[in-house]
Amino acid sequence: MASVSSPRLAAAVSNAGGLGILAASSQTEESLREQIIATKKLTDKPFGVNLMLMMGNIQKQIDVLIEENVQVVTTGAGNPGAFFPRFKEAGIVVMPVVPSVALAKRVARQGAHAVIAEGTEAGGHIGELTTMVLVAQVADSLDIPVIAAGGIADGRGLAAAFALGAEAVQLGTRFVATVECEVHDNYKQQILKANDRDTIVTGRTTGHPVRIIRNKLAREFERLEAERVPVEELEKLGTGRLKAAASGDMEMGSVMSGQIAGMINEIETVADVIKELVSGAKDTSKSIHEKISNL
């Protein structure tokens, strides 16, 4: 998660049995390298790096990943096909985020090791389909593992993802409201306060829709999009806003969050979140078994 997933958070996820993911996002090569080195100091477990494919310095970011022997890459915002030869040569496991069956099939043909099927209820950049319909259709279409993302925060969500054919889950919003996440406390409190209908999608007309918690920035986007202002003006409005939110600006910051925020009521440690995911999924599985046995 850009501006959010720091070495401390990524290492905490890996140390608790998950796979922590650092965000390369718009970082310079130098700061990306520093973050990778800092994460290695905090965990001896594997971790990955997320690349946003539209970044101008992406080839240089990939140089850094290869030099620092990063083993896993996830990709967002597009088709990573052009970069597969470099990943393959370096032996890097690649897991692209996909919003549709078509892109899932394409990246699988190109050599992806797994796909992250992310539903529109997720925080941040999103597609159109819900997790419920996307994960099952992607799982039916591919022979590689599917990781479900979007709207998962507890063991019920993990069990549901398994039921749809996923082999794993990716969490975003739940990890923002953790002790180890280093965003401003205002951001975490905003997630705790949010209810089921408090997120909104900004920037649909730019082709890069982003789900955030409703605030002054969201209203400004709504106003400008209704006025059909040029896309450049909307992009200018959105620039640097996640960083502002991470620094505590809840009015004009892009407070990226998924719809699942309505279910998050406590700041917990990453280890507790992951422990609950596993124990909650086991409890859910028992209760599903009982319900199905009574059919």
Ligand SMILES: Cc1cc2nc3c(=O)[nH]c(=O)nc-3n(C[C@H](O)[C@H](O)[C@H](O)COP(=O)(O)O)c2cc1C
């Ligand atoms: C604050 C925030 C920043 C994010 N930044 C990125 C990013 O830089 N790259 C990316 O591929 N996904 C990004 N995402 C999406 C997450 O990686 C994840 O797929 C998504 O949050 C899952 O849905 P959930 O929020 O319902 O858990 C971001 C999500 C949030 C909440």
